[in-house]
Amino acid sequence: MQILSYNVNGIRAAIRNGLVEWLADKPYDILCFQEVKAQLEQVDLSGFQALGYEVIGWHAAEKKGYSGVAILSKIIPNRVVDGCGLTVYDCEGRILRADFGEITLLNCYFPSGTSGDTRQGVKMQFLQDFQEYVHELRKERPNLIICGDYNIAHTENDIHDPVRNKNSTGFLPEERAWLTNWFGDGFTDAFRYLNPELTEYSWWSYRAGARANNKGWRIDYHAVSDTLQDRLVNCRHTTDAVHSDHCGVVLELGI
Numbered sequence: 539m540q541i542l543s544y545n546v547n548g549i550r551a552a553i554r555n556g557l558v559e560w561l562a563d564k565p566y567d568i569l570c571f572q573e574v575k576a577q578l579e580q581v582d583l584s585g586f587q588a589l590g591y592e593v594i595g596w597h598a599a600e601k602k603g604y605s606g607v608a609i610l611s612k613i614i615p616n617r618v619v620d621g622c623g624l625t626v627y628d629c630e631g632r633i634l635r636a637d638f639g640e641i642t643l644l645n646c647y648f649p650s651g652t653s654g655d656t657r658q659g660v661k662m663q664f665l666q667d668f669q670e671y672v673h674e675l676r677k678e679r680p681n682l683i684i685c686g687d688y689n690i691a692h693t694e695n696d697i698h699d700p701v702r703n704k705n706s707t708g709f710l711p712e713e714r715a716w717l718t719n720w721f722g723d724g725f726t727d728a729f730r731y732l733n734p735e736l737t738e739y740s741w742w743s744y745r746a747g748a749r750a751n752n753k754g755w756r757i758d759y760h761a762v763s764d765t766l767q768d769r770l771v772n773c774r775h776t777t778d779a780v781h782s783d784h785c786g787v788v789l790e791l792g793i
Contacts, residue, residue: 539613539793540565541643543685543758544779544786545572545741549581549608552781558585560779566788567612568636570645572687574598574606586610594618595645599631606631607645607686613638622671627664641766642679644672646686651707658707661689665716669723676724676763684725684761685789687741692717692727695737696756708757720761728760728773728789738775741784749783760789769793 542564546552549571561569569591574581578596586593591610595618599605609618619635621628634645648665651658676682690713694700703709721727729738739754748754760773769792776786 539567539638539791541568541570541683541685541760541789541791542566542776542786543570543572543645543687543760543789544776545647545687545758545782545784547573547782547784548576548603549574550576553582553585555781557781558589560781561586561589568643569610570634570643570685571608571610572606572645572647574608574631575603576606577602578608583610595620595634595636597621597628597631597634600629604630605647607634607647609634609636609643609645611636622668624667624671627667632664633668637679641681641683642675644682644684644686646684646688648687648689650689651710661707662712662716665713669716669720680763681765682725682761682763683766683789683791685759685787687758687784688717689757690714690717691755691757692721692730695735696739698739698753698755708755724764725761726764726767726770728762728770729756729775729787731767732770732773738777739785740775740787744783749780758784758787760787762789762791766791 590612594611595609597620615636617637622633636643649661651661691697740758742749742754772790779785
């Protein structure tokens with residue numbers, strides 16, 4: 539099973555920028571998109587359908603042109619659930635669940651704190667509430683894959699300039715501590731587990747040629763339950779994917 543997680547920063551723009559054509563020769567079974575910024579009826583999905591993908595879930599934000607997550611798949615799920623049951627986040631289209639046999643996939647777009655203290659507070663509350671939600675879900679569905687844009691770079695090896703960014707949202711000590719706790723609480727960072735020393739990024743600012751100079755942040759993850767750790771085959775960044783300010787992250791899991 540190969541799962542692509544990709545913050546497309548507007549799926550309609552990504553399609554115009556060649557997303558479907560880029561996918562044409564890729565072996566991905568499931569596509570998890572974040573920040574789709576569109577209602578389902580606003581998007582021409584015929585190109586994906588021609589490649590064998592069906593929309594199995596589309597959780598848009600109530601606010602037009604904002605947030606939203608979607609899952610397209612060649613594999614039919616047993617169950618799909620929009621949101622986490624908390625209206626404050628579900629109205630922003632941040633979590634989409636799909637069950638594939640014994641595996642539950644969560645496609646997530648975590649809040650960003652870049653717009654100020656209020657949203658940083660929302661972000662920190664989300665982290666707490668999300669962890670509690672997952673803790674309960676895990677009792678019923680222990681084999682979880684939680685992918686998406688976490689909007690946090692974990693370690694100094696996950697950001698191009700850790701010293702100058704030490705007080706920047708997305709690399710704050712309390713955010714990094716949350717991720718350390720998260721990955722110590724029954725979850726594995728698939729990329730870092732398989733590539734302990736490798737430096738790769740998943741997001742670059744549009745400013746000052748950051749991507750051309752590879753001055754990026756690794757803020758997109760595949761977190762997998764430790765119960766699936768022995769099935770991890772590969773996890774890498776699709777740095778050739780230039781349809782967004784992010785690139786995709788592909789997880790390959792053994793059957």
